[in-house]
Amino acid sequence: MPAQYLEEYWYAVQTCANHEKRVLQQLNQRTVKAYLPLYESVRQWKDRRVRLESPLFPGYVFVKLALRDRLQVLQAPGVVRLVGFGSQPAALQDHEIEALRQGLAGEIRLEPHPYLKVGQLVRVRTGPLQGLQGILVRKKKSLRFVISLDLIMRSVAAEIDMAELEPA
Numbered sequence: 001m002p003a004q005y006l007e008e009y010w011y012a013v014q015t016c017a018n019h020e021k022r023v024l025q026q027l028n029q030r031t032v033k034a035y036l037p038l039y040e041s042v043r044q045w046k047d048r049r050v051r052l053e054s055p056l057f058p059g060y061v062f063v064k065l066a067l068r069d070r071l072q073v074l075q076a077p078g079v080v081r082l083v084g085f086g087s088q089p090a091a092l093q094d095h096e097i098e099a100l101r102q103g104l105a106g107e108i109r110l111e112p113h114p115y116l117k118v119g120q121l122v123r124v125r126t127g128p129l130q131g132l133q134g135i136l137v138r139k140k141k142s143l144r145f146v147i148s149l150d151l152i153m154r155s156v157a158a159e160i161d162m163a164e165l166e167p168a
Contacts, residue, residue, distance in 0.1 A: 005067045008033075009091035012083040012152045013061045019078035020055040026076040033064040037100050039111050056104075056112060057154045062097055083152055090151050095131070099147075102128040103158060113137075113146050113157035121168040129158065133168045 013034075015023045020036055027034035037056040042049055060083070063073055067089065073079060082089035103110055106128045122136045124145065135146040137157070144157040145165065 004091065008064050008066050010062055010064050010094060010097045011089050011091060012057075012149070013063050013073055014080040014083055014152075015059055015061055016078045016080060017059065020059070020061055023061050023076060023078040026078065027061065027063060027073065030072050030076065032069075032072055035062040035064075035097065035101070037062075037104055037110075039104075039109075041111070056100075056110060056156055057149070057152065058112070060152050060154065062092065064097075092149070092151060096147075096149065099129055099132050100156075108158050108160075110156050110158050113144070113155045115148060115153050115155045122165045123168045124160070124164055125166050126164050127160075129160075136165065 013023065024034050024036045038053045039056050041052055041054060043052055065073065070082060070089070073082065084090040100110075108128060120136045121133060122145065123133045124130050129145070129147075132145075132147060134148065137144050137146055139157070142159050143162055143165075145160040146155050146157045148155040
C-alpha cells in the first residue's frame with residue numbers, strides 16, 4: 001500500500017455551501033482531526049453592528065487523516081469530496097496548515113482575499129509566518145502579504161511590514 005493510505009496527511013474537504021461549521025462538528029464527533037480556520041468580521045446591519053466568525057476559506061474544512069480512513073469523512077453530512085486531481089485526493093503541506101494556525105493564534109489579522117496568481121513573489125523573513133512565500137499587494141496605504149493555497153484556489157491576506165519581507 002502507498003504511504004498516503006497509512007500515514008496521516010492534511011487534506012482539504014469541500015463542503016456544501018455554508019455548512020463548514022456543521023461539517024466540523026460532524027467530523028469531531030467521528031474523532032477525525034479537523035481544522036476550520038475562522039476570522040472575525042464586523043457587519044453593519046440597519047439597526048446594529050454585529051461581530052461574526054466566518055470561515056477563512058468558505059466551502060472548505062481541513063482534515064488530517066490516512067486515506068484508508070477517508071470514508072469517515074466522505075460519509076459525514078455536508079461533505080462533497082476530498083479535493084484532489086481526478087479521483088486521487090491531494091495532500092497539503094503540513095507547514096501551510098501550521099502557519100495558518102500560528103497566524104490565527106498570534107496577533108496577525110487574516111482575512112479572505114481573492115485568489116491571485118500574478119504579482120511579486122515574496123518570502124517572510126521573521127514572525128509567525130516565517131518562511132512562507134506569497135504575493136505582495138497594496139491595499140490603501142498598507143502592504144498585504146497574500147498566501148495562496150493552489151490546491152483549493154483560495155487565498156488569504158495578512159497585513160505585514162515591508163521589513164519582514166524579502167524577494168523569493
